[in-house]
Amino acid sequence: MKILMATHYFASHQGGIEIVAGRLFDNFAAMGQQVSWMASNTHSLPEVAGSQRVVELAASNLIEDKAGVPFPIPTFAALGNISREVRNADIVFIHDCLYLTNITAFICARYFRKPIVVVQHTGLIGYSNPLLRVVARFASTIITRAMLERADQVVFISQTSRKYFDGLDYKRAPEIIFNGIDAQTFRPRHSTESKAALRSKLGLPVDLPVVLFVGRFVENKGLPVLKEMVQRSPAWIWVFAGRGPLDPAKWAAANVRVFSNLQGLGLAELYRAADVFVLPSKAEGFPLVIQEAIASGLPVVCGTETATADQELSSFVHGVSPHPTDLISCATAFLEVINSRIASIPTPQRESEQRHRFAVSRYSWIGAAERYLKIASELCGLHCANSDHSRTQQLSMPPSHFPEVP
Structure with missing residues (x-):
């Protein structure tokens, strides 16, 4: 089976969607599939092996560079490349709808009658800028919903994103497939492993509370709220892992x-x-970093939308209802919960191990890839059956139904 995956960026961009796509890219190939990954060439390309291919699309990243909104603009030549790749594929996987490369791939797949699986990661992104909010809502209503209703199969990566798109007229009942976790890499400390030694290696203070954020440094991840929290809690060390336009290194804190x-x-x-791990993001599906933090044994503090992404999460995350516009109120609410978790330091080893066991039992990359491939196999089978039926009908038409040959 020749699988084509379409995303806006490759994994080196370090956004959740493209990191997930990278994991599936590797797992599909490991399961014997021919898989091509198509995305903008604004960042470095992934390494490939065996049956893997990378298709780089020439694009401009000006919008993200200037406005902090991840939205690459493909060139006309890239649009031609998308058409050729779709035509040669057996099935097309599209990760989220509102990107020009993905919209083009979707249109081409419809034109060439290729089965389409849309993997929808998010609902509506909650920008604070009124203009961006209006544009995002309009695009979601006009474009995303139309694509979801016309896709052969829709997969949501969380119950939150599934709920946001309730009421659509889907071709097939949507499925929820949670992303996996690398449980060998992301794990609690061993009994012989010292937190102090880890902090010394990383250049972090040994004797102060450390609050961790991992993700893109962008508005919808909650960076403005985090900045307010940093200013109001000088006794804690705030660690940020990621990249983006709202760089905490520029806060002079x-x-x-x-x-x-x-x-x-x-x-x-x-x-x-x-x-403690904290993620005050808005309008997200189920960020992979939440699963990594749980697998690492950390207590997690996040927004209530994220906390309900999986109904089984309630025992392992602490949801906070963020104020939509008031940064101070939002920061206060998060700080209260974080403070309660810091007050219980050190976290008992049994609690860390319990979180890890939950993540291992609930989130599997192999399990996720197997479910995606089962869907792909079914859709390709239906597509072939329909094509054969159409050809049989044409061949069985009486001669009078055939066009005359001059």
Whole structure:
């Protein structure tokens, strides 16, 4: 089966959607599929092996560079590349709708009658800028909902994003497939592993509470709220892992540490060195970093929308209802919950192990990839059956129904 995956960026952009796509890219190939990953060439390309292919699309990243909104603009040449790749694929996976590369892939797949699976990660992004809010809501209503209703299969990565799109007339009942977790990499500290040693290695204070954020430094991840919290809690060390236009390194705060290039084992050590994980994001589906934090044994403080992304999460995360416009009220609410978790430091090892066991039992990349491939196999089978039926009908038409040949 020749699978084509379409995203706006590759994983090196370090956004959740593209990191998830990268995991599926590797797992599909490991399961014997021919898989091509198509995205903008604004960041470095992933390494490939075996049956994997990367299709880089020439694009401008001006909008993100100037406004902080991740929205690459493909060139006309890139649109031609998208058409060729879709035509040669057996099935097309599209990760989120509101990106020009993905919209083009969707239109081409409809034109070439290729089965389409839309993996919808988010609902409506809650920008504070009124103009951006209006544009996002309009695009969601006109574009996203139309694409979801016309896709052969829609998959949501959380119950939150599924609920946001209730009431649509889907071709097939939507499915929820949670993202997986690398449980060997993201784990609690071993009994012989010292938090102090980890902090020393990372250049963090040994004797102060450490609050961790991992994600893109953008507005909808809650960076303005985090800045307010940093200013109001100088006795805590706030650690930020990620990159983006709202860089905490520019806040000139003595209690801030920024790590811009940590991944894999290095990022896992940062989780194990922290005391609490916080994510005051808005209008997200189910950020992968929540699962990584739980698997690492950390207490998690996040918005109520994120806390309800999986109904089984309630025992392992602390949801806060953020005020939609008042940064001070929002920061106060989060700080109260974080303070209660810091007051219970050190976290008992049994609680950390319990969180890890939950993550391992609930979130699996192999399990997720198997479910996606089952959907793909069914859709490709139906597509072939329908094509054969159409050809049979044409061949069985009486001669009078055939066009005359001059």
